[in-house]
Amino acid sequence: MKIALIAHDKKKNDMVQFTTAYQHILKNHELFATGTTGMRISEATGLSIHRFQSGPLGGDQEIGALVAQNKMDMIIFFRDPLTAQPHEPDVSALMRLCDVYAIPLATNMGTAEVLIHGLERGDLQWRSILKQ
Numbered sequence: 230m231k232i233a234l235i236a237h238d239k240k241k242n243d244m245v246q247f248t249t250a251y252q253h254i255l256k257n258h259e260l261f262a263t264g265t266t267g268m269r270i271s272e273a274t275g276l277s278i279h280r281f282q283s284g285p286l287g288g289d290q291e292i293g294a295l296v297a298q299n300k301m302d303m304i305i306f307f308r309d310p311l312t313a314q315p316h317e318p319d320v321s322a323l324m325r326l327c328d329v330y331a332i333p334l335a336t337n338m339g340t341a342e343v344l345i346h347g348l349e350r351g352d353l354q355w356r357s358i359l360k361q
């Protein structure tokens with residue numbers, strides 16, 4: 230599965246913790262991330278990650294483009310709901326595209342836990358069927 234990992238600055242430690250805990254699952258998948266998030270994760274875990282631009286420089290939009298092309302299967306996006314983001318329109322656009330294309334999107338740790346266990350159990354196999 231193709232999985233995108235994104236975290237706003239105040240959530241990056243949470244993302245490092247999450248990806249460290251679940252690297253045994255994540256390593257079996259193709260990983261993508263916005264620039265700084267991807268760097269933090271790969272430094273901490275050694276996971277191989279395709280990094281896009283940093284979020285404020287267009288990274289969310291690059292991931293959104295993959296969603297629109299049916300080339301992204303799941304997104305874990307630890308948003309910071311308490312800090313204004315200069316690129317808020319990009320963040321909203323990415324979440325909107327996930328809804329347009331029914332792409333599983335976790336925007337907090339609680340939902341991410343459910344998604345990652347579902348991923349391990351094979352709950353996302355319907356994505357492969359859709360792509361055939």
Ligand SMILES: O=C(CO)COP(=O)(O)O
Pocket residue numbers: 235236237238262263264265266267282283284285288289316320
């Ligand atoms: O801003 C982001 C998502 O909206 C994340 O970008 P970085 O991973 O580059 O910090």
